[in-house]
Amino acid sequence: MIVELGHFALALAFAVALVQSVVPVVGAVRNEARLAAIGRPAALAQLLLVATSFAALTQAYLVSDFSVLNVVENSHSSKPLIFKIAGVWGNHEGSMLLWVLILALFGALVALFGRNLPDKTRALVIGVQGWIGAAFLGFILWTSNPFARLSPAPFEGNDLNPVLQDIGLAIHPPLLYLGYVGCSIAFSFAVAALIEGRIDAAWARFVRPWTLAAWVFLTLGIAMGSYWAYYELGWGGWWFWDPVENASLMPWLAATALIHSAVVMEKREALKIWTVLLAILAFSLSLLGTFLVRSGVLTSVHAFASDPTRGVVILVILCVFIGGSLALFAARAGTLSAGGIFAPISREGALVLNNLFLSAACATVFVGTLYPLALEALTGEKISVGAPFFDLTFGPLMVPLLIAVPFGPLLAWKRGDLYAALERLYVALGAAIAVVVVGLALTGTGRVLALLGLGLGTWLIVGALSETAARIKLFRAPVQDSLARLKGLPRAALGTTIAHLGIGLTVLGIVASTAFEEEAIAAVKPGETVAIGAYQLTLDGYLPRSGANFTETAARFSVRRGGTVVAVMEPAKRVYTVRAMPTTEAAIETFGLTQLYVSLGDAATDGTITARIHVKPLVTLIWLGALVMAAGGVASLSDRRLRVGAPKPARPRALAAAE
Structure with a gap:
């Protein structure tokens, strides 16, 4: 009975998603407040129904209900409780249900905590979330039903893939999906803004915290997946450039670029076109990852061996959303103004440089991941693109970007002074040189590149701390004054410092564990x-x-x-x-x-x-650095300016009294 209830709740959620995808959008376009207001209860109802469905499937796993095909294929009565729960999303059907649950969660969060959004914008964002929800709920119901019954029911199940019976599986997919699906909010904001024709600094302020939250979860999910593969697969590596690993890295790179681009748009109303495009691309790359994992085109320990028919359906969904959003973007791009003007040497210029290198790196991963698939589809020829390609393309793009990272926060907006910024980084430069010189003295000249890499990590760490030290006038003012300044620093600024510090730690871990292993x-x-x-x-x-x-x-x-x-x-x-x-x-x-x-x-x-x-050596810094990066994101999210967003206009007193 509970299984049927879960299936029925899923069908009702699809119906609600259809309402959510149409009614508030029509209301927003026609300026009909009552229709637009329907989006909020619809989003909350969709979350309740999908959560009910997910709970029903989880209960079937907990009681080992082997009349359910999904439970038979992925569980066993002797399996430990934690892995029975993790088994819910350790397969295609259950993981898609988790995917939609998180999608519904984000839509409901916008409905609950988006009160500072203009009513029309909120209705459009919720409506676009409804489009995505309806598409994937329909996909689950018609091609990937997790509640399909077996009659007669077998006495025992087939158990879960042993390599997935690990605590890492209980953590990695939910975190990764929170990041993947969290990018849908930025996508919905972008499409809503294009429909409404309103893209300004307030829009960037609305988008940034949602993107930052998705980025934090995606960072943690990738790090957890890396560590799981490191200790569970027994090969001793932390990254293999597996196509499915790349599928999670690409939206992370795009989201990182989007966060920095949104800062420029918020402060200077510049890069409007580019920021909106990044918001579309970040979620588009998440959809691409969903397609790669579930289409059957890849053979990977990370991939679900799915029916190719499902891959075709996901490909259609992907084409509709990516193609439709890019078509809307092309139609509206000509109406967007260029925004503020700034000098190349400025904080805006540094953030643009950041975006260029991140985008180029993302493009190299995209080409290296999809080229073998495209070549095989077109010619039947099979080739393998592995670590040598990515090391020779991705690495050189990252090095100049990482060198430039400490400069960005030290440059002024609009027009900066590169020499003054370098003066504040003398300590960082000296520390980096010292690390290289000491390394040469200890190991000789045979590992110069590795030692330069250690110097680069040191440059990032000390450079990040130098920015905060300059802000609080460390060693240039009394200690009490410096502590008071530190306490008064915006949390977003502290978050930036912490995140950049985490990047430096990860670089040290990567270089040391690779070169000196x-x-x-x-x-x-x-x-x-x-x-x-x-x-x-x-x-x-x-x-x-x-x-x-x-x-x-x-x-x-x-x-x-x-x-x-x-x-x-x-x-x-x-x-x-x-x-x-x-x-x-x-x-x-x-x-x-x-x-x-x-x-x-x-x-x-x-x-x-x-x-x-x-x-x-120092291998734990790889994952410790990721945790520190995520902590920086959390610190930035705690900044009240990000959580509050733009103030909601007060209603006229007469209108309030009439209500």
């Missing part, structure tokens, strides 16, 4: 020792273990440094009993910011096992 592959027997770097690992023996739905054999290693045992590591080879599928469970030990990583190969009959051992 040590690796050893050895066949060892119990009692034998493998030395790597400052560590000696002794295989003590094997431990057979079992879990709720798996059995495993762990290899116990004693880790010594300087003759003292500093850790015990137990990597394992695991077999999930239902699918009889083996997995490699890596063991990771953290020493400060460095990690020791051990994964196992196959064991021989004489007790010998192959161990792959890595020492990864």
Whole structure:
């Protein structure tokens, strides 16, 4: 009964989405307030209905209702509770339902917290959200029904893919979807503004917090996915340039550019055309990622092996929304004014430079990801575009951008002084040079590029702190005065500093773990020792273990440094009993910011096992930096100026009294 209730709620949500997609838009275009006002309750009703449907599917997983096909294909009664819940979105149908739930959530948030928006703008934004919701609810109902029944019902399910039975899966997809789908709000604002013909500084202020929130979630989602692949897949890498990884990176790059572009538009009413286009492209790239994952065109651990028919439907949806929005943009672009004028050396100029490099980097990832697919579709020829292409194109575009990052906040609006900004960055420049010189003294000239990379990370970190130090007059005013100035700084400014600091930390982690990693592959027997770097690992023996739905054999290693045992590591080879599928469970030990990583190969009959051992210096900074970046976004969101937006005009007293 609950399953049927969930299916019925989903059908009702589709009907409500149709109302939401038409009535408020008609009301806004015709200036009929009563029709426009229907968007708010419709958005709230859609959220309630989709949440009811999602709760019904979750309940089917919790009670192992194997009369539901989706539960049979992705669950098992012996699966731990957390993975039963995560299994709800560990498949195509359930993940699409989560996708639509988050879409409905964002639409409802606009309805609830968009009171400072002009009524017409809010009605149009909610209406555009209704268009997207109706399209994907219809897609789920007609091609991807998560409530399809089986009769007779089997006694047991097929279990979830073992590599997805990890706590990372319970966190990564929801975070990523909050970022993906959060970009829909910027898209809806852009389309609403094009329909209304009103794009100004107030519009940029409305868009920025929603884009920033989506960016924070997308940052966390990508970081969580990277760490999950790092420890769960057993290969020891944190990024593979997998097409589906790229599909999440592209909207992140576009959203990053949009945040910076919206700042220029808000402060100077410049870059209007470009900002609106970025708002459209960010969500368009999110839709592209949805297509790549669910169309069956990719073979990836991240991708759902879906019916190509579903891919065709998603492609049609993608073409309608991207093509329609770009057509509307082309029709309206001629009516948009250029906005404020500024010198190349200015804060606006720095933000434009930021946008150019981010857009070019996004374009290179786009080409490298889609070119093999397009070539195969047109000629049947199969090629692989991997890390060498992206390293040689993406990396060189990032380096000048990262060099320029500390300058931006130190330049004045409209016309800046590059020399004065550089004077404030002397400490950052000196710290970067010192890191390179010390590195050369310790390692020689064989790793010059790596040392320059460490210098670049240092430049970013100290440069970000230098901007705040200059604002609070650190060491140039009494300590109490500096602390008072720090307390009075806008949170958006602090957020910028924190985010840029996070970028520097991530750069340090990437460079150090890539260039200075040590690796050893050895066949060892119990009692034998493998030395790597400052560590000696002794295989003590094997431990057979079992879990709720798996059995495993762990290899116990004693880790010594300087003759003292500093850790015990137990990597394992695991077999999930239902699918009889083996997995490699890596063991990771953290020493400060460095990690020791051990994964196992196959064991021989004489007790010998192959161990792959890595020492990864500063690797934890990669994900710590992402967390710091997200913290910077949260700090900016807490700025009251972003949360409040433009003030809502007061109503005439006579009208208020009449009501």
